[in-house]
Amino acid sequence: MVCYSLDPENPTKSCKSRGSSQAWWHIPAIQALGRIRQEAQSLRRKALSLVSCFAGGVFLATCLLDLLPDYLSAIDEALEALHVTLQFPLQEFILAMGFFLVLVMEQITLAYKEQSVPPHQEESRALLGTLNGGPQHWHDGLGVPPARGVPAAPSALRACVLVFSLATHSVFEGLAVGLQRDWARAMELCLALLLHKSILAVSLSLRLLQSHLRVQVVAGCGILFSCMTPLGIGLGAALAESAGPLHQLAQSVLEGMAAGTFLYITFLEILPQELASSEQRILKVILLLAGFALLTGLLFVQI
Template sequence: MDVTLLKAILLAVISLVTLGFGLLPLKVMAILSHKQGKYAETAALATSLLSCFSGGVFLGVCFLDLLPGALESFESFKKDAQWETEYPWVPLLFMIGFFMVNIFETMIAKSFGHADAWHARRKCTTTYSPDANVEEACDTDSIDSRVAIVRSLTFVLALMFHSSLEGFAFGVQHSTVSVASLFCGIIAHKAVVAFSVGTKLAEAHPNKKWIVVVLISALALVASLGGVIGIILQNSSMDMEVKDGVICLLVTLSLGTFIYITFFEIVVPENSKSYNKYAQWISSVIGFAIIAGVMAFDEA
């Protein structure tokens, strides 16, 4: 089979697997949310453990996948640019990405939350017009909803960039053997990460499933788009210095985004809940161990 055709077929499979595993948590969460009575507490614990599992997965992605990739890209950039430096540029850049997301979320919370607090309370005051008996509805939940949407969008955008780079790396492969081996590593990685992303999104937007569907669909599409770009550029001339520099910059900034969201949006909030801490810890370790295993398989 022609290598280009094989890559096109496998890219479609990658997108379908990402879509399927990303949307699976919607069904899982729907089942858990309908539990009542003595099963309600068990369902809540299961939801928390799924989130902790997701946190472990994202920790693995951060430190076993993104960080080594950023360091490798930086070393390639230094070699191509003939630049000698011992300054820790990669840690500096991912901390810049970390603080960028931090101030971005602070600004969002300030705009939608604290700054609108008085306005929201005023909207909640029941008033009646003398001309029309219409009660003004209170909609303070929409503030938290908008903040959650922005957070989810920021998170998925960072993951989409990472996904596009994976697709690009897949698209530039030349031989059938390299295509097949890289596909096996990517598909295992995609399945775990997509399920974890879907879990986090389903938990953040329990009443707006369309948001989860749209974001997961976009994530599934981006991997294929990255692969298509890689296929197109496979035989084209490209300045390796520029390519490595841009990839290093963007991967490192996205790493800071991942680290912020993993700790401040998943790990810390879940650990603050009054569930079995050992079970939460084990769930996180399992998530991390799966990514470690996938990365080891990819190296084999």
């Protein structure tokens, strides 16, 4: 840029003042772009939170109105075919084992991560958390806020532990679909999984990108995570084709453990995290009821 000064005593004065004025004009534009970016991120978090509430309603109806009745009737038929009479509540015990399986995996992963976090700054959250709009919540996959002096991004090993835990969890969710003998009910479970996995995939991708891993590693983890649910569906379908009361009992046991994982997701993952936020409470409840009503309507039509 060519600049001509009108001051013979200070020929650079006009150039400096013109450059300074041009720089000042850029500051409001940069501030406006920053505000737009923050608003876009806030809208994205709120949208993910609302969709997660709808998915929570779908999962709640799937657990209470579909998975649990099917599991209880199937295991009762298997025990009756084997002429087994139990005084011990085996059905509920198997359901609890599926619940505790995910709980133990989560707590082991959290304990491993929190070794590098000072005790006074620890704040445990759920492993499968979603991105929430509330500023007081940390939904970063492992749910532990970054401490001072500790890098916010986990190491590559911790990221792999997270992916492994979620992948194992996805296998059991897929089993719940593959073990279904009714095609329509299998489609209902696929709908519930589609809603939940979409939220979970976004959260996991953001967490892996924050881990400063290579793009190839992040892509590989995403492919592994996306293949686990179809793998569980295939295993469940193969087991469902087997004949005999023993195979039916094994199928019922796996179905009960899968139902326990669904209970965990619904009551300890989605609902507490999303409803704990003070933002959009009424809308979240409406979407929760809408998700529940959707599955209820589908079940009512099938009767």
